Amino acid sequence: MSGPSVIIIGAGPSGIAAGYNLLHRHGVSNFTIFERADVGGTWSLNKYPGCGCDVMSHLYSFSFNLNPNWSKELCERDEILQYINDTVDKFGLRKYIHTKIEVESASWNETTNQWDVNLIDLKTGVHFTRSSQILFSCVGAIATPKDIVTPGHETFPGPLFHTARWDDSADLTGKRVAVVGNGCSGSQTVPRIAEKAAHVTHFARSGQWYHERPNHPYSAFQKWVFRNVPFAMRYLRYKIFNSADSLYYSYLDSDYSARIREQAEEGAKAYIRATAPKKYHDVLIPDFPLGCKRRVFDPGYLQALHRPNVDLVWEAVDHIDGSTLVTPSGRQEDFDVVVMATGFKVQEFLVPIRFYGVGGKELADHWKETRGAQAYGGTTVHGFPNFAIIFGPNSFPAHNSVIYTAEVQVEYACKTIVEAVASGRADIVDVKQAAEDADALDVQLKLKGTVWSAGCSNWYLNEFGRNTASYPGLASDYWMHLLWPHYQDYHLEGAHKFWRLRAIYRLLRYMVPKTVYQMVATLAALAFVLKHHSTVYSLRNFLLNR
Incomplete structure (x- = not known):
């Protein structure tokens, strides 16, 4: 097993994107995915008649595994779940996934600089603990349904x-x-x-x-x-x-x-x-x-x-x-x-798992101080080092693919946390409180006046009227925002003497080849379009207008 140890909570689209990125883009195989149900996350849990997606399937899919065999524009649950499982098998991720294992809590251990994750085997009832240097929460927002509270x-x-x-x-x-x-x-x-x-x-x-x-x-x-x-x-x-x-x-x-x-x-x-x-x-x-x-x-x-x-x-x-x-x-x-059909506990991020950071402070208490959930770039929280929340606060696209958002966040977390630890740049990566607050306040200011605050009852706003769900911009803006690590906004601790050499080695081995491939593919596509623009235009009409 190579690279720093990572625990991923959840084997839905976000967890699978995390596993793929670690293994195939960053050369990290020292990770484990724990899933309380089965592979597929929300698509495994939600199986009601008619369950489907309202984002077109060619977009509601992984960028690293496009699917030419979608049966129609908007596919339903069974086909999506099959695609997710096919992705897991295609990229060799199934051996890293442990199903029917529920995470009860996770605590940052200041002695070992690791996360101690408490779990329960839902088949045997056995409680146990696993530790890792890095923790990814990929539980999603559409995971825990609202309680049934109707009297009687x-x-x-x-x-x-x-x-x-x-x-x-x-x-x-x-x-x-x-x-x-x-x-x-x-x-x-x-x-x-x-x-x-x-x-x-x-x-x-x-x-x-x-x-x-x-x-x-x-x-x-x-x-x-x-x-x-x-x-x-x-x-x-x-x-x-x-x-x-x-x-x-x-x-x-x-x-x-x-x-x-x-x-x-x-x-x-x-x-x-x-x-x-x-x-x-x-x-x-x-x-x-x-x-x-x-x-x-x-x-x-x-x-x-x-x-x-x-x-x-x-x-x-x-x-x-x-x-x-x-x-x-x-x-x-x-x-x-x-x-x-009363919806989900979208505002109660990460429930029912309890997270404890530096000094034993619970994440729920941290968010009480900010009138609701917030995170830097929707991903990292001060006082919870080496921890990334995928599909976290204010990361929801207006009407775009959540898989796209998850991939953006996963890659940011890998570049910012995983690469820092793997290269020896730092043992601890913790976003600064001022940076988290400034980023979150900027988000709230940009959300003022949007339709999400127009007075209807929705799951974007919490009890204090704070929008903790929506991202105030285009999905492409979000990608730009998280394209590179912003280490000036992080506290890094525990640098190794030769971390720069290790960082260059990792860059050349894992990241540059893929970047060059993507650039070549993009340039080839552009050259093809310029040379055969009339054919491309006809193909466009065929694909989009039919």
Whole structure:
């Protein structure tokens, strides 16, 4: 095993990106990935009917493993999970992954300058500890569902569960099913449940901006093009990335943003009116600006509202009395099954794991001092040395691929922490408190006036009105922000005498060859485009306009 020791928490897309980067870009094989469930993270845990992604698959994929075989533009859970597992096997990562192992807590040991990670084997119940020089948290934000707190829920005699903890033993055929919540998961699951349930009642209390979800299946010839035409997939991915990134401009506080937001809202309104039953138009169309909540690209939900066995009730569930759900207005209805599509604990970063840094200070207490979670570049926190949070505070893209964001953060953490320790530049890498605070304050200032603070109930804002989720810029800006280590903002301790020589050696062995390859590939692509611009333009129309 080569390189410094690293423990990675989570084997979802972020953890896999971390493992790939360590092994194939930085020559570090001395790492272990612990996963409480199975490989795939949120795509392993979320298995409700209709579960899918609203970011195009050619972008919602690893940059180091493009997939020419996606079946359609927006793939569903099973295909995504298979792709993730194929990636693990293709790059030899499975032998580093230990599943059904849950991390309970992690503490920085100031005597050994290592992280002591406390774990439990979920199969045997055995508690044990492992230590490492570096710790990556790759647990993600969409990992822990909100608790079911509806009064009386414990009295319900039938199956009652969250979409993120789908009960496979619950047969919905011929049953009366209640679905509570109309975000992405609620909108995805209602059409599928309605196909087999006797009746579905959907409880919702807030409008959503529903958009058309064209989902073109890729033909065999298109897949052949992706496999065999140089840079065809890269070009398509680039176009999708730019299109998704441009959505950010509709979320700002400017006249230009207001105009493009209004155009998008009018398009969504027209789609809702053309697709949903007329009796629901007034409640479905939101009274908040587009983007205040995450957009919903309609997976057939509005059309499903026409079904005779589907009702939309525009109220919350006040309480449950046995098999009866009661609303604030007094409406009562009996059900056989209740499905809670009420979202995740996005604001409670890293729960339920407890992290203790320098002096035994808990990360949750550190964040209480800042009115919510914050991290330098969304990645590192003062007082928690050699620790990186992947998909941490204020790293969420407006409507882009979270896998892209995770890869950006992973590479930054590897360059900043892993390379420093591996080269001997430092044994301890800890971001300065002033740097963390200044970066976090700059983020909050840039978020002022954006649609995320427009007054709707969303998961971007915490109880103090602080946006701890969104990144205030383009995804490409985020990449630029984290492109290189900013060691002036870090406290480095424990430099070795010949660290510069070791750093040069590592640079030449691991990083320069890949950089040169990427530069050559980019220049070759550019030369091809310039020489065959008419062919490329025709290919573009074929790939994008079909």
